[in-house]
Amino acid sequence: MNAGMIRIGTRESQLAVWQATRVKELLAAQGVESELVFIKSEGDTDLQTPLYEMGVQGIFTKTLDVALLSKRIDIAVHSMKDVPVVLAKGLQQAAVLERASSKDLLVPGPALSDASVLQALHTGDPAMLASIPLVIPSEFNTITNDLPPVNDLPALSFLIATSSLRRKAQWLNRFPNSRFENLRGNVNTRLRKLGESNWHGAIFAAAGLERINLRPAAAVELDWMLPAPAQGAI
The missing domain is CATH 3.40.190 (D-Maltodextrin-Binding Protein; domain 2)
Known part of the structure; x- marks a missing residue:
């Protein structure tokens, strides 16, 4: 990895990759190099249990939180509706892109x-x-x-x-x-x-x-x- 290149953590689904790629494009427009790092979340592995029965917050974000805190990645990209209101200690919300349809x-x-x-x-x-x-x-x-x-x-x-x-x-x-x-x-x-x-x-x-x-x-x-x-x- 080049020094100064930002590592973008993302889940592996087509939608998640689209979102992370969009962030990569916006960074490139500002002259900042980045690369995608693919990480599977807990919410991607259990596809049987209804989300409201899983009993945990951040089911789609926890694994990427760990990757951030362990410095495996520099930023993580999420659908904001999946992000808990209270972030893990040591993390902060860096940016929000222009909102698409909320419907x-x-x-x-x-x-x-x-x-x-x-x-x-x-x-x-x-x-x-x-x-x-x-x-x-x-x-x-x-x-x-x-x-x-x-x-x-x-x-x-x-x-x-x-x-x-x-x-x-x-x-x-x-x-x-x-x-x-x-x-x-x-x-x-x-x-x-x-x-x-x-x-x-x-x-x-x-x-x-x-x-x-x-x-x-x-x-x-x-x-x-x-x-x-x-x-x-x-």
Whole structure:
């Protein structure tokens, strides 16, 4: 490594690498050399447990904190919504990039293609959905385990994939009969799982999909859903 070159710590997902590369580009514009150092976080290794059940803060940042404190890297790049409010002793927040969209998106699954339903979900108006039946093709009904068949769910109920307690709470406030499937993994993995599922849809942060050009054309913004603090910021 050249003396004076900044080592940028990042997770290995496509989105994390995009974010770290963006920081690298901004440093280069100021005449500062840098390189990426790839580090796997605890949140990347356990893809089964819902995040709210893991019982620790900084699940995506702790490993990079250790790398910083041990001087393996000079800076770490994170989605700011993943960063704990109180940083580890010896660390400080150095910079925040211009914020992208803070909105949440519903990406519809194979079971949901009705444009009128998607428009109603965009506004979050249950009354608009009252007369629209939700039907799942029978060939998808066996994919999700431990949940009732979607066609047996009550009216105005959805089968939605998310591991976020915040998103679940707000969805249930609008559509209280809905069911949820835990969904973990990087953006690419979650999109693949959605495409193979019988879910009505999965909820994503808009910024993450847009940064790596993976926002599906059918995705709808959930204007009524409050985002996580600092969602969309790096």
